[in-house]
Amino acid sequence: MPSRTIWSVLVAVLMIAIAAISTPASAQVTSTGGMPLPVDQAFQLSATREGDEGVRLQWTIASGYYLYHDKFGVTQGASDLAMPELQGNGQSKDDPTFGPSTVFHDHVAAVVPLGASASGPLEVHYQGCQDNGICYPPIVRHVDVTTLAVTDPQQRAPATQAHEWTAPISGAPALASGVTIAADNGGLIGSLLKDGGVAMVLASFLMFGVLLAFTPCVFPMYPILAGAIARQGDSVTAVRGFNLSLAYVLAMATAFGLLGVVAAWSGQNLQMALQSPLAIGAVSILFVILALSMFGLFELQLPSAWVNAIGRIGQGDRGSLASAALLGFTSALIVGPCVTAPLAGALIYIAQTGDVALGAASLFALGLGKGIPLIAFGTLGPKALPKAGAWMTSVRQAFGFVFVATAIWMVSRLIPAEAALALWALFAIGLAVWLGAFDSLGPDAPGRRRTAKAAGIAAALYGIVLAVGAASGANDPFRPLSNLTANTRGGAGSAQALAFRNAATPAELRTGLAAGNGKPSLLYVTADWCITCAVIDRSILSDPAVQSTLARFNLIKLDVSANTPDQRQIMQSLQVVGPPTMIFVGPEGQEATGTRLVGDVTKATLWASVERTGLVQ
Amino acid sequence: MPALTRRGAMVAMGGAALAVPLMQRSALAQHADVSKEMILNDPAAPVSGDPRGDLTIVAFLDYNCPYCKKSAPDLARVVKEDGKIRLVYKDWPVIRPTSIDGATMALAAKYQGKYEVAHHALMGIPGVGVPREKMREGLEAAGIDMRRLDADMTAKAAEIDAIIKRNMAQADAIGFSGTPAYLIGPFQTSTLDYQGFKLAVADARKRQAEGQ
Secondary structure: OOHHHHHHHHHHHHHHHHHHOOOOOOOOOOOOOOOOOOHHHHEEEEEEEEOOOEEEEEEEEOOOEEEEHHHOEEEEOOEEEOOOOOEEEEEEEEEOOOEEEEEEEEEEEEEEEOOOOOOOOEEEEEOEEEOOOOEOOOEEEEEOOOOOOEEOOOOOOOOOOHHHOEOOOOOOHHHHHOOEOOOOOOOHHHHHHHHHHHHHHHHHHHHHHHHHOOOOOOOOHHHHHHHHHHOOHHHOOHHHHHHHHHHHHHHHHHHHHHHHHHHHHHOOOHHHHOOOHHHHHHHHHHHHHHHHHHOOHHHOOOOHHHHHHHHHHHOOHHHHHHHHHHHHHHHHHHHOOOOHHHHHHHHHHHHHHOOHHHHHHHHHHHHHHHHHHHHHHHHHHHHHOOOOOHHHHHHHHHHHHHHHHHHHHHHOOOOOHHHHHHHHHHHHHHHHHHHOOOOOOOOOOOHHHHHHHHHHHHHHHHHHHHHHHHHOOOOOOOOOOHHHHOOOOOOOOHHHHOOOEEOOOHHHHHHHHHOOOOOOEEEEEEOOOOHHHHHHHHHHOOOHHHHHHHOOOEEEEEEOOOOOHHHHHHHHHOOOOOOOEEEEEOOOOEEOOOOOEEOOOOHHHHHHHHHHHOOOO | OHHHHHHHHHHHHOOOOOOOOOHHHHHHHHHOOOOHHHHHHOOOOOEEEOOOOOEEEEEEEOOOOHHHHHHHHHHHHHHHHHOOEEEEEEEOOOOOOOHHHHHHHHHHHHHHOOHHHHHHHHHOOOOOOOOHHHHHHHHHHOOOOHHHHHHHHHHOHHHHHHHHHHHHHHHHHHOOOOEOEEEEOOEEEOOOOHHHHHHHHHHHHHHHHHHO
């Protein structure tokens, strides 16, 4: 190529490099929407002698680029040489847009036996693309069989207009965040659909849901559902429990389906939008009202209009089904919204095919799956509840406390951690009083009351400890006295042992990536309300082995709790559906192919991704 | 005459007939107008969107280019929603031998006022090496008058050929490596998604405003 072309391309590449992240000039920038590499940098062909009679052709393929398996060819003089076997890790690529094809990443090689009669240079043909970027025209290179020099036989016209247009500065999503995303994220529904059709997709999501049902995301739903059933008082039969839990679960599944529809149409992740102070506040109030009705407060002196309004929800067959459904709906969207992974899968499918119906149906199936254990619980549970009398009142009141706890847990996403701790203190002391911690027991008090009092005193003690902790500025209900016992100020979560840098804006993200200084980066998208994230923080990121591995990464935390426009922009440009998502990024800002972790993370999946990045040994 | 045209262009694109070095290609470039004016305002190039729009997007595309097909719906959506974008199509058939068939047929459809119909029909056929016959089926299904198309391909062969050669020379002059390639105002870029196009359009308008 004329040196002018090389220069203009180099300048363009440099500009992107500087704009995106301050990488060394030699860095290969492979950005979606950015300037693709010149063809000989994307696919470096070199030739070496192999024995007496052969030439070994070796292609080094830049990260994020691939060569088509069926487009290799070699001719010498006028004769086509049989294309020798290609040595490389051929992967089949099947995308609705592309049709099936086999491609090579990283490198591929072939040994060409030289005929005795033929002479002249080998003419080598190949063709490839940049992942999610461009496809190159067929490439021809000459290999001199004596010197093994690789040359370009084509005389390209000089790029006289190259200076007229530049790469966008922040136009490409890759450049806005400084990260180039890999193009292979997901396709879950697509591959399921190929394997077994619609039934396979729905069945798989149903199963996926059942598995999710045993994660902490769904745990809060058991007491909520139990509370909804207990509100029925004496009249609960297995059939009634089944109906109520079915209503709850159907509403939950509908909410999940709705998530898919809304996300497909608006690009907004509804569950994130609903983590707004208003929605959380409203749901907290809802739970407080439910709690009050469980305590029997409505039979006391509330205005009759209130009692009627709320009573309508809670009484009568249809009313109670509706209120169970309302709880199911809010549970799905606000209480335990751990559907990032399946939602991401469904959205990729919807984006690729425009088939909103199947995407939403998959999420509905997921919700049903999540609900199957709940239905079983709701149907069998009532048998375990005592039938009549004062007992029933106690059970109802106990669930009142469950609802209050839910309300505090929800509202703690909005208020300072110390204030939440204070609320928990009040709650524990209230529970203690209700359990009879401060009632005097006669010598002939039954064991049941003695047990309750013991539990109450324990609760009171915990409440006092929490209150002291809150007053000292602690924020972890499990370690309320950390500020008094040790000098570890601030968040006591073990995850803090890993030094995550916070990034809230695209600019901060770029700075954060640049600060990696040649180290690969790990972007961890998380949020306060994300239960799965909390699990990852406590059980994965606190593991010493994990910590020592991740310490080799430049760690960046994207806390999207506030759901600001900046955060939404980052998520959009990284194609992140929601937290938790972990993205492994090379020093040049290129996401490592096939390493993204969406949803629950285990040590095994984390190791696999770290290994696949090839970024750290 | 389409067969002859096809062969000539195939030599030019260095596709299957690679035995002939691409001397012709640069020779063509010398005759074609590669000025910025002609890149943006070639009177023969199909234009869509708002012809008087405040921002011009020039799209260099190939009907065998997977990422062209992938980004086509997003580009169309952004142009439609924006309402003030002038979109210029440059058929740049470089990926596979049948690409030239697609480009020729699409440009021939312009004479019956259906370039865009043909364009979207061809972009809508998945795959990287779409056979000519499959392209024809797609065009017919989209409502292209095939007899008229064949007649125009013969009668206007020289014109169509000239546009394609001009497009090739222009793409070389800009220094594009492959397809898709987009000029968005002052920027050049490749595959973008919906959000990426929107951002690029916004940035391009901002840059244009600063320039004035």
